[in-house]
Amino acid sequence: MNEFKDMKSFIRIVEAGSITKAASQLNIAKSALSKRLSILEQRLGINLLNRTTRSQALTDSGKLYYQQCLRIIEDVSVMESSLQNKLCALSGPIKITVPLSFGLSHLSPALLKFNKTHPQIQFDIDFNDKKVDLINEGYDMALRIGKLEDSSLIAKKITSAKLILVASESYLKKHGTPQVPTDLLQGHVRLHYRNTTETLTFKNNDNTLVSINIPTTMISNSGDYLCQAAVHDMGLLSTPDFICHKYVKTGQLRPILTDYYQPAVRGIYAVYPQTRHLSRKARELIDFFVKYFAKMPDWGVRPGI
Template identity: 40%
Template sequence: MNKFEDMETFVRVVESGSFTAAADQMNVAKSAVSRRINELEKYLATRLLQRTTRRLSLTETGRFYYERCIRLLDDLAELESLTQQRDADLTGTIRISGPMSFGMRYLIPLISDFMQQHEGLQIDMVLDDRKHDLVAEGFDMAVRVGSLTQTHLVAKKLGVMERVAAASPAYLARYGEPLHPDELNEGHLSLVYSLAPENLNWRFVGADGGNYQPRPKTRLRTNSGPALLDATIKGLGISTLPLFITEQAMREGLLQPIMPGYRLVEGAVYAVYAPGRQLSHKVRILIDYLAKHLKVVRLADLA
């Protein structure tokens, strides 16, 4: 038996909650995962997991063993990381999650360039707007845009994300152009992105430092940035989308920013990863690369 391989398999099973999920993360057959756990328990002459038809749970000995496996595997990862730093190239696989629109615009080009510099590196990237469980789903890191709701994660700020309140010329001709945030409460319609708290509660800051939180009537609420962009262009309401989504429509005159004297509180772009595990050298290098090269468009760029 390969002790470290069996320990890694055991940790994956515990953290993912099932043999099937661990097998998917490790890209091996479920039977291979089951065999490794059985061999490990036979070698240790003790039961590590309680198995039922619905769930797995750690025995008291299993929890003791799991906690020490984590320490040993972290030490091994740190040793490998220190060794890899002596080599200019990176190898292995990095599994990443990120939001769809931001990923298409920024992550894919940057990561493609990064991979060209490190030919021995493989990337497994999932782009959607769901907040994945990094440990249970086997992600090394994620890129998150806006507010961080999963506060247990370790986060590194990569850049700022400017948002803009915008509407189509047709909408403004019909409903009038608001000049102050309070006017948004008087007959205006909002289009909101449902997965970001900052888009559900609009917050503006004036030149004098004053804070305003209007609540216009919501006409459309969706988890799709492109859907909100399309609805805004068609005059269905006012949206507060990230500028990288609306910039092209603004350049073409399909949308225009409103209330130039007031700005939305800007969000940020973060790289996040689970605490308590040694961050591998290749993931740390990728995060540093993203922080150095990520240039998010700002409203001033459109002037």
């Protein structure tokens, strides 16, 4: 009988949402996990979950037991961490999901540097712009850009980015360089990142806002592809500076309407479920990210550059 193991298994069943998913994440047979839960309930003399073929729900006793399990697991983890030698090598897997463009261009070098210091860490990385369910998919943490809507996540800001409006010199020679936002209505076209607003919002000199809609010539879910299209004179592009900064610095793309186009700076956050104790290796990784991006990021594009 291993009460500690039973508690961890129960937590996984609750957070995964089903015994099937929990068994998959724990890499054990569903029947074995189901039996473990039944034995646990028999030992406690209570029902922890109301289960049907399609759903499960915590009983009142189950909710209390779940919260107590979380507290005990975290207390043990904190105790073990405090007893560990700080020089002890970090090891084991870290499962992380990150935005595609940011991950490939800027996070990869950071992860490689972290891995050189901690070679016994095995990264399981999902490069994906979709927001996955960290608990159900078994992720330790994620990186998210912009407004955080999931209140069940704990977030730590590691850096920031901003949107800029860019175009190639050849495109601007053909269509004209806009001096004020309404100039965009004179034959300009844009490249559009899927699932974002099609409206460009500008701030006038009197701080009033003006919204402009111009025809879209291309839609894609890849910011990198759209950046390449902008370089090849296909249209205007509103893009995070971390995607296009190299082309701006080489002169292949040029920021326009910088006095008017001033979207809010977007935070880039490391997030993890508040119901899950953050392992020492994951915490070390987040702290590393904060230090790594502490100086002005290399993608910071200033007006006029």
